[in-house]
Amino acid sequence: MKKENDQETELLVPSKTALEQERKILLALGTDIARVREKTDLITLFSKRIRSFFYFTHTIVTLIESKDETYTPFLLDHEHSPIFGHNRYGEMVAAHFSLNEPFIQAVLQADGPISFLLEDIMDKPQSPAFLRVNYERGVREILMTTLRNEEKPVGFIHIYTDREDGFSDEFRSIIKGITPQLASAVANIIKNEEILNKEKEKSFLLDFSRDISAVRTKEDLAFAVNTGLSKLNALRGYVIRKINEDGESLSTYIYDPGIANFDDPEWVALTTARFPLNDGLQSRVLESYIPLLFSVEREVQRxxxxxxxxxxxxxGYKTMVGIRLHYGITNLGILWLGIEEINIQLLQGICFQISVAMANIMANEQVEKTQQEQAFLLDFSNDIAQLKTKADLETAIFKVLGNALHSKLSMIRLIADDGVTMPAYMFDNTLFVKAGITFDQMANSVITIDEPYTAQVLASQDGVVFNIEEELKGGSAYAKLWETTGLKNVYALPLRAGNKVLGTIWLHSDWLSQLVLRGICAQISVAIANIQANEKLLAYKKQLEVENDYLKEQIKTIYNFSEIVGTGEAMQEVYRLMSIVAPTNSTVLVLGETGTGKELIARALHNASPRKDKLMVKVNCAALPTNLIESELFGHERGAFTGALDRRIGKFELANHSTLFLDEIGELPLEAQSKLLRVIQERELERLGGKQTIKVDVRLIAATNRNLEEEVKAGRFRADLYFRLNVFPVNLPPLRDRQEDIEPLIHFFVDKFSKNTGRKIRKVSPKVIQQLRSYSWPGNVRELEHLIERSVLLSTDGVLQDVFIPKQTATDKQDLSFILNRTLEEVERGYIVEVLKRCAGKISGPGGAAELLDVPGNTLHSKMKKLGITKAEYFA
Incomplete structure (x- = not known):
């Protein structure tokens, strides 16, 4: 019995050979661990050295992050990991696993390596996801031990095998023996990485400093900042905002080009917006001496x-870092970084370099700005000195205020001859749009020199600055109007020419240089004095300019796309063709029956072209006497023929740099066609009786209701001219092919003639609409327009109850040409079907087929039944 016990004891106690082997392995591994300096060294130790003694699939090392009680991957053996190709591998590498769950707590409480069968623990509550992922790739057991530094747990060793009971006692003993050395090796690796990171930071700051030292302009700074910050790990973008001259807001100065999104209106608006300094975030950054990390969600909730x-x-930004940019005690702006972690020392070094560069650039910009202001005043003085009219002065003032000073002219008021009243002289009619104030209202508001604000300005030497916010506190009615502009200050200055006070000028802006402001006001005063002296001499010329401007505006108002009514498929094709050809200089041939609106299309093409600022010139070729066509088109010199008492400018010259509309081109005589062709080809002409060749730049639009191809075949129209004109044909559909547009046209013309005639037509009866839809319209839209005008005039009760449609026209008779070579029954059947289609399937009642055919409804029903006419034939 004792012998058996002795044998059992021998089995439990390792042999001397085993102990010696273990000692050798520990000694060899200890030597290898002592040489570990980098992660790759430790990976090699596990993947090759330890694997040469014992079998396992792979191993990783995780580190504990005490602040949030998690552990994360630190060292990974990608080469041997069976889960490397798993679709959740990236998720596992970036994950933070909780320390407060049973599985890892068991590891922490063990006094050495502890193993688990994955099948037993992977599906338990709170078990980490990496257990299931490894099991899915064939791993069956995990051996874990805690790495400690000064008795404090700092991480874990994870060793995996695809065999159950794959970790021998000898292996566990070896791992337990080398764990303290592994913990020291991991600590050394971390320290080495910290040292390397510090060296990288120093190198980074040195490179960044070198790049910044070469900066001279804002563009240089943007390049240097982008080059430097792009090296920061996990940076999602940045923006630098500079404190504006008002000291109360910040605007975008430089931004990361990688986050630019010009297709996003919200992003574009942010790059141009002014953000209040005291908005609850920026003020905190500017008051802090260290970078601040903000949780975006938390700040929104606040x-x-x-x-x-x-x-x-x-x-999708989770956190943002804000760093104050300052030079000495002067705040310059803020650097915002989209980054998860703060390296305070590195960011402070970066911001110091940026701040120095910004301060230098801003100082240079200020010097340049002063020089530019002086040059600007000199240029403005030269421009103003040449002005002779109020219109020129207004253009010059709006140009200089809008482009150079980013300001708005509220009002210039001049003292009248009575020395008391001050009527409006000049005003930006876009300034108070939000307040609903028009120029007429402002012009009709005449004040006196005793008005409090005005008196204060006239009494000042260099003008007065009114802060709108401060004026609002006093309940000023003017301040409420000023507030609608969205600008902060009103600058009011007296206008003086020598010792004479002319009036006052009122400007709106956030900030204006006093030097520039006084300079332009002095120049404006001189210009106004000169203009007043010349106004009587220029009165007649001014009247002509006003009438010309008025005519242009009237033409733009009368002829525009809003007059073209129709949304049907046929008109949509016309609009598509117009949109293609309108911006070009190509010749357009507008084809269509009489009354389809060819001139309207021509005007619309001109108004949508680059030549819209000049008048379109129209020539009705059918209305020109044969002997005057050449003179009308090309002009003549004095004495060119009997009755030519003065030189006449032809329509081609008049339309130079504009559009010439040749209406009814098909009516032009053959002789005139040949001369027209030459001008179109050569782009030059000679007046009748003249010898000088005149170059012209004219865009041609021609129109006709004739079939020019048939006219060419008949010899009435030149083929070469037809090909020159038929560059881009636009065919206007007849109204009978635009059934869906008839009702909108009815309402359009009813509204138009109701206003013109003073008749208030509130409603158009359905009967009228149906009748008009069923009519064939040989005269097209023009016929409809005249028919509605007549009906409106005859209406007495505010409702359009009746229209007066001709029973049959010549066109209707011509349209029945299809009866030839057909039987009487076929003709009758086909005609009834066509009438039913025109009446939209309505058989009886007003506007129905029976009314159009002048037969009773029952008779028509019987006839349809007899002829076998089905609903599908006419009601598609």
């Missing part, structure tokens, strides 16, 4: 309403 914060949330 009630911060800044548009940029909500945009960050929209695009």
């Amino acid at each position: 009630g911060i309403t800044s548009s940029y914060l909500h945009y960050w949330k929209k695009v």
Whole structure:
């Protein structure tokens, strides 16, 4: 019995050979571990050295992050990991696993390596996901041990095998023996990485400093900042905002080109917006001496309403870092970074370099700005000195205020001859649009020199600055109007020419240079004095200019796309062709029956072209006497023929750099056609009786209701001219092919003639609409227009109850040419079907087929039944 016990004891106690082997392995591994300096060294130790003694699939090392009680992957053996190709591998590598779950707590409480069968633990509550992922790739057991530094757990070793009971006691003993050395090796690796990171930071700052030192302009700074910041790990974007001259807001100065999205209106608006300094975020950054890390979601929940914060949330930013940019005690702006972690020392070094560069650039910009202001005043003085009219002065003032000073002219008021009243002289009619104030209202508002604000300005030497916010506190009615502009200040200055006070000028802006402001006001005063002296001499010329401008505006008002009514398929094709050809200089041939609106299309093409600022010249070829066609088109010199008492400018010259509309081109005589062809080909002409060749740049639009191809075959129209004109044909559909447009046209003309005649037509009866839809319209839209005008005049009760449609026209008779070579029954059947289609399937009642055919409804029903006419034939 004792012998058996002795044998059992021998089995439990390792042999000397085993102990010696284990000692050798530990000694060899200890030597290898002592040489570990980098992650790759430790990976090699596990994947090759330890694997040469014991079998396992792969191993990883995780580190504990005490602040959030998690552990994360630190060292990974991608080469031997069976889960490397798993679709969740990336998720596992980036994950933070909780320390507060049973599986890892068991590892922490063990005094050495502890193993688990994955099948037993992977599906338990709170078990980490990497257990299931490894099991799916064939791993069956995991051996884990805690790495400790000064008795404090700092991480774990994970060793995996695809065999159950795959970890021998000898292997466990070896791992337990080398665990302290592994913990030291991991600590050394971390320290080495920290040292390397510090060296990289120093190198980064040195490179960044070198790049910044070469910066001279804002563009240079943008390039240097983008080059430097792009090296920061996990950076999702950045923006630098500069404090504006008002000291109360910040605007975008430089941004990461990688986050630019010019297709997003919200992003574009953020790049141009002014953000209040005291918005709850930016003020905190500017008051802090260290970078601040903000949780976007938390700041939104705190009630911060800044548009940029909500945009960050929209695009998925979780955290943002804000760093104050300052030079000495002067705040310059803020650097915002989309980054998860803060390296305070590195960011402070970056921002110091950026701040120095910004301060230098801003100082240079200020010097340049002063020089530009002086040059600007000199140029403005030269421009103003040449002005002779109020219109020229207005153009010059709006140009200089809008382009150079980013300001708005509220009003210039001049003292009248009575020395008391101050009527309006000049005013930006776009300034108070939000307040609903028009120029006429402002012009009719005449004040006196005793008005409090005006008196204060006239009494000042260099003008007065009114802060709108401060004026609102006093309840000023003017301040309420000023507030609608969205600008912060009103600059009011007296206008003086020598010792004479002319009036006052009122400007709106956020900020204006006093030097520039006084300079332009002095120049404006001189210009106004000169203009007043010349106004009587220029009165007649001014009247002609006003009438010309008025005519242009009337033409733009009368002829525009809003007059073209129709949304049907046929008109949509016309609109498509117009949109293609309108911006070009190509010749257009508008084809269509009489009354389809060819001139309207021509005007619309001109108004949508680059030549729209000049008048379109129209020539009705059918209305020109044969002996005057050449003179009308090309002009004549004095004495060219009997009755030519003065030189006459032809329509081609008049339309130079504009559009010439040749209406009814098919009516032009053959002799005139040949001369027209030459001008079109050569783009030059000679007046009758003249010898000088005149170059012209004219865009041609021709129109006709004739079939020009048939006219060419008949010898009445030149083929070469037809080909020159038929560059881009636009065919206008007849009204009978635009059934869906008839009702909108009816309402359009009813509204038009109701206003013109003073008749208030509130409604058009359905009977009228049906009758008009069933009519064939040989005269097209023009016929419909005249028919509605007549009906409106005859209407007495505000409702259009009746229209007076001709029973049959010549066109209707011509349209029945299809009866030839057909039987009487076929003709009768086909005609009834066509009438039913025109009446939209309505058989009886007003506008029905029976009324159009002048037969009783029952008779028509019987006839249809006899002829076998089905609903499908006429009601498609």
